[in-house]
Amino acid sequence: MPKNKAKQPSKQPTKQASNQFFVVTEETTLLPFLVQEVKGKSRNAVKSILTRGQVSVDGKEVTQHNHPLIPGQRVMILDNKTAMSEKALVGIEIIYEDEDIIMIEKEAGMLSIAAQNNFEVTAHNQLMGYVKKDHPKNRIFVVHRLDKDTSGIMLFAKNEPTKKVLQDKWKELVTERIYTALVEGDVKRKSGTIESWLTENKNFKMFSCPFDNGGKQAITHYKKIRGNRNYSLLEVSLETGRKNQIRVHMEEIGHPIVGDKKYGAHGNPLKRLGLHATTLVFTHPISGKKMKFHSKVPKKFIQATKQDKQ
Structure with a gap:
């Protein structure tokens, strides 16, 4: 098996030196990777670290020895103290x-x-x-x-x-900020941009105006992923980051976010708001390294758009 190489994501070691961070650079599996990279521990000791749930891959706890790794994934090993803290x-x-x-x-x-x-x-x-x-x-x-x-x-x-x-430097450092929104109704347009000015009333509700009325300019881009006659799943990217921006803009186009009664939704079949922050891509403010994090779309969002409900 080829020798695995790993590098610290930050140019300087973390202050929590007992926690270790590695970036995978070659295809391999988890146990051989850890045996190669964790210095001063036997193969059995590394197995114990896995069994205790102290290892995560891209933020997800993994205990399987043969869990596959691909280049770019981040492996984190927690010490016992930190592992106990995180579980709390x-x-x-x-x-x-x-x-x-x-x-x-x-x-x-x-x-x-x-x-x-x-x-x-x-x-x-x-x-x-x-x-x-x-x-x-x-x-x-x-x-x-x-x-x-x-x-x-x-x-x-x-x-x-x-x-x-x-x-x-938020606008300069953050290059992608993407949400997934489950909205009511069948969105006909495959993509679009919503631009307006947002103001807040005394009840902390945001209102949208199509022209500059002294509020804050808000720009939202969306792309339809899938849908049926009841619901549409949208990928939404923010050009600005105003309070309740996506929620207000979805109401404005006649497709409020599922479960968002504050901004026009008729029901709450998910028992939660149909909005999920999916992707954040930014330049690390200290190391200058490009960082990309992605969270899976909730299964309920996808299931709601699989087929028309009778």
Whole structure:
């Protein structure tokens, strides 16, 4: 078997040195890859690491020794302490971490960050507790948000300089921000662009205006993936990132997001909002490396568009 090569995703070693990160560069399987790359441990010790659930591939826990690996995949090995901490997380899963950023997948129903004087469990306060277990002065910084009922990929910064770079250069660093939306009705156009100006009323609902009325400009691109007479599955990319932007724009074209009664939906067959943050592609704010993260479309979204419901 050819020798496997691996490299650290960041130019500098992570402060959590007990956690190890590798990038696969050749096709192989998991156990031989780990035996080759994990220094100072026997084959049996590596097997034990796998069995205990301390290994993830592209953010998904893997215990199978013969799990196939392909170039570009990220393998993470957690120490026992971190593994126990991660298993305690609720409604979120860490899919990548280095000394500057943390990427997670958030479930629908989990707040990104609490409102003022709200002590509800959130993605932010859970991650804050997670990093403080390594050192009490560690912190987590919000870079962008997902609505409570939107699931998918989120990016957080682990220090203020990284947060500042991401916020100041967000449009320059982020090259793709794609969502998958399940909307009501059969969208006739295969693709389109919606441009309007958004304003918020006293009840925190956003309204769309086709001309500049002093609100914030919002531009949304969409492409139809599949559909039937009841529902359409759309790939939605954001040129701007305004509050509730996709939800408002889908209502505007007459196809509100499934389950989104705030913006015109008639029902909630999924028991959740039909919106998922699928892909985020960006340049790492410190290392300069191009990073791409993808989350699978929820099965319920696909099943709803398989065939017409009678």
